Amino acid sequence: MSDKPKHFQMLREYTLADVFTLSNAAFGTVSIFLCLNYLAEDERRFLWMAFLLLPLAGLADALDGWVARKRKSSSILGGDLDSLADIVSFGVAPAVLAFTLGMRGFWDVVILVYFVCCGISRLARFNVTAADLADDSGKVKYFEGTPIPTSLILVLILGVAFWQNAYDEALWLSEFKFLGLEFHPLVVMFGFSGSAMISATLRIPKP
Numbered sequence: 066m067s068d069k070p071k072h073f074q075m076l077r078e079y080t081l082a083d084v085f086t087l088s089n090a091a092f093g094t095v096s097i098f099l100c101l102n103y104l105a106e107d108e109r110r111f112l113w114m115a116f117l118l119l120p121l122a123g124l125a126d127a128l129d130g131w132v133a134r135k136r137k138s139s140s141i142l143g144g145d146l147d148s149l150a151d152i153v154s155f156g157v158a159p160a161v162l163a164f165t166l167g168m169r170g171f172w173d174v175v176i177l178v179y180f181v182c183c184g185i186s187r188l189a190r191f192n193v194t195a196a197d198l199a200d201d202s203g204k205v206k207y208f209e210g211t212p213i214p215t216s217l218i219l220v221l222i223l224g225v226a227f228w229q230n231a232y233d234e235a236l237w238l239s240e241f242k243f244l245g246l247e248f249h250p251l252v253v254m255f256g257f258s259g260s261a262m263i264s265a266t267l268r269i270p271k272p
Contacts, residue, residue: 085129086146092122093154100158100165115162116224122154123217148188155213156184159220163255166223166232170240170247176256183259184213190263209268211261219254226251 099115102108129147160177168177187210194209231237238250261267 080132082129082132083146085125085132086150089122089125089129089147090150090153092118092125093150093158096122096154096158097161100161104165112162112165112227115158115165116220116227119154119158119162119217119220122150122158123214126151126154126214144192148192151188151213152181152185155216156181159216159223160255162220162223163252166227167234167236168249168252170249172243172246172248173252176252176259180216180255180259183262184216187211187213187262210264211258211267213262215261216258219258222254 096115096118099111099118103111103115126147160181163177164174168174190209226232226237234240236249236251240247240249242248
């Protein structure tokens with residue numbers, strides 16, 4: 066019998082849960098593209114759509130686990146797909162939204178990059194330690210550090226700011242210089258969020 070790989074073999078191995086996971090990644094990616102459209106064309110509708118897609122990504126993220134449990138099926142790629150999709154939708158996309166709304170100073174970018182790197186580190190740690198944290202049934206009872214989808218709280222705050230026209234020069238808390246370089250105090254919430262994600266002392270029960 067030939068062991069030659071079949072065409073689209075990887076796609077054939079996807080489960081329904083993986084479809085939701087990839088939908089999560091797709092929503093996050095389109096959100097980023099819409100931010101770029103907004104910066105190019107200054108059309109508010111683009112940014113509103115970018116905001117709305119991230120809660121949809123969160124819904125898809127929740128559904129992939131629910132579907133996998135209900136159908137009692139998962140692919141060998143499932144865990145890694147979920148982490149990679151989460152980085153796009155709950156790491157990079159919120160940081161791009163913040164940048165789009167005016168957090169473009171040197172220190173803003175440093176903190177936003179820190180936030181994304183914390184999200185990557187947090188997911189990598191979970192993937193490596195999940196087996197050790199699991200009980201006898203194989204279920205992980207808690208997260209070490211806050212889960213990366215909690216960044217949707219930051220997205221909500223940014224959405225309220227945009228709704229109140231508090232962006233660019235009108236961004237909440239204004240702008241000042243630190244060591245001669247631009248800095249927006251509002252970006253500190255991304256720093257706190259990133260630090261909470263990599264904290265080993267915070268243990269959040271896993272649903």
